[in-house]
Amino acid sequence: MSQYENVIMLPQTNQLKCLYTIIRDRNTRRGDFIFYSDRIIRLLVEEGLNQLPVESCQIQTPLGVAYDGHKFQGKICGVSIIRAGESMEQGLRDCCRSVRLGKILIQRDEETATPRLFYVKLPEDIPERYVFLLDPLLATGGSASMAVDVLLQKGVKEERILFLNVLASPEGIEVFKKKFPKIKVITGMIDQALDEKKFVVPGLGDFGDRYYCI
């Protein structure tokens, strides 16, 4: 799916390209932006969940027949990077109804352009869980790296982190893979590059703004 190890890109189907055409368009209004981003997010979540292991088990069907089935192994939780990452929480909840959610607030310091950690709230038992880290855009990878550092400090195992994003830059993926080779990055599309202002090109604008404000 992608040239990097542990980077999983959604199959680039016409349907997916059509969804991205809509959300990249600056004339797309918020209602449509939300609707079509949610569809992409849903595909990302399904792809992420597919990375989790299953174990075999035996079940009885309603007809009373024994069936060699499978059950999900391990527990998960979601951690969103405030604010844009919160847009992906519902997508996760649509697949895992009562999933625990943690939040991390990281903001870019306007003067130094470096990320600063403001707030962390995570489930107590997070070290035992697979963690779905949610942030729709992977640009420089600065804030996501900081969020991962926080998770690792809390005792989450690196190979148990899955980072879900809607759009990534090649630079961001490079930075991220160098730092955390065991983390699985699941992305919908990898864009051309970062511009001088560290925005993804061609990109889709500020995801949080488009999802929540404008």
Added chain:
Amino acid sequence: MSALSPQPSSKSATHTDLQANKYIPPWTSPYIIGVAGFSGSGKTTVAQKIIEQINEPWTVLLSMDNFYKPLTPEQRELAYQNEYDFDTPEAYDLEGFYNCIISLKEGKKTQVPVYSFALHNRTGENISIYGANVIIVEGIYSLYDPKVLALMDTKIYVDTDLDICYCRRLLRDIVERKRDIEGIIEQWEKFVKPSSVASVKPTMYNADIVIPHGSDNTKAIDMIIKHIRKQLQKKSEEHLAHLAGLGRVVVPLKYDNIKVLPKTNQLLGMKSIILNRETSNDDFIFYFDRIASTLISEALELVHYSPAPYDIITPSGHRITDGVVQAQEVVAVNIIKSGDCFMRSLRKIIPEAIVGKVLIQSDSQTGEPQLHTERLPQFSPGCKVLLFDAQVISGAAATMAVKVILDHGVEESEIVLVVYLASETGLRRILNAFPNVKIVVGNLSAVEPKEGQDNDTDWWMSMRFIDARRDDGTPIFINVETDRYGLPTLSLRPMAVTLGKPDVGSPMADEQSRAVAMMSKFGCGSGRDLPISAISGTIMRAATVCDTNVAMTSTIMPNRHRTVNRAEPSSLAWIASAMVLSSPETVTAFPRARPPIASMTIVHG
């Protein structure tokens, strides 16, 4: 031996080859019965008795009155003065009548004009008939035109003494039509009597069967019904044998048109949840919805996309020249009831999708699929149709549904069948008949359907959505509404139900007493508490799930005693009577049975 499972055939392989690649639904070559006789002879009563006894919902009564020629203003003036001759063959549009019958005979969707006696003109409205298995044509000249006679399977002439007919006509016109007696007598002497003797009576020689004394002759009517039943059974057997032929292994199943979801960890886990008998209904529905979303996404890959005809500018001002847009409208069609399980997921992915419905049930004894109702939209040219069914076991229902959609003008290659669980035999049957249909499957089972399991809608999966719902004996509240397609939808929730005495004299009285009779068979006497689960196998059978409510779109009676919403007025009456029996105060809204339309009535069993 179940009728649809593959049977060793004594026929040669080439013979099977010829048969195997075409599907002929029962409504191609429907059984057509003509009933003629004098005005007032009791033809309509005879026709209704036949329909009642045949007891098949896909029976249509077509009156020749619909084919009166529209009158000119001058003729209309004459008609108001009883000076216009309605009783000569020239008063009828015989060519239009013939075209209608031949179109029905070919199994096409046919428009029948509606004639108004008040206006002496066609109202401009049409009644459409599709999927009829038995058509009864009734009218004084229904056995007149040799071209029409050639299309009829049974021709009946009701021979009643002209004096009796005269009395009946007098009575009917005075009491029901409030006409003055002089006018009636004048019309009788001038037109009705001469035409009856000169033109109607000779058509008696075209009949296969003549019934003396008209509708009072129960022996003759019984014999006719026995004959028709035998013919219908033969027809049903041919249909079944044909379907079985479609499923036989002639060629290995080609996978070009079949997309099976990859066995990802999530799908493996969810399949086990779906199959597990311990799974709660909430979980069952939740995980089915998740799988449905994946299936729908997969199906949408088959929609045509094209390069965006314009450049896209992103918010940061970058130009994208290789945008992609969807180039095809998507229309959904559900096979009631389990196809409805996909609706919640569909609404999340394409909220504005047009949804059509077909109800196809397998006969509980023979397994023959039967089209009970179709509510399909006008398909726009070139649209993609996603046909939903939760499972394909024998493939008979899906094959029939595909045929119905094709008959409505959709290209075969634009139909995508979306199904969660399918057997290879079922898919082979569909693809043998329609090799260009695409199929998206969640799980493909190589296991051949076992005896008693090849009844698509009766399998465990659909049961999960309703029948098993209240096995604890908690009775269920029934609430009827019509959806935007006019289909009755019942939602159910727990309540105490008491069987009441039928309300004699009410329009429902007859239906109610029949319902009471039926329920007492299940040990539910009048005035006793009735747990709905006791009748869940009968009235509650064909239910469907919409959102979190359990809803019901039709009623199925045990065995052959069915009343279904093809015959809307009657099945609504049935549903309504079931409701009234349940508890009058729980009825919040139920659509009243429509008054019979002009002179054409779609009749129930």
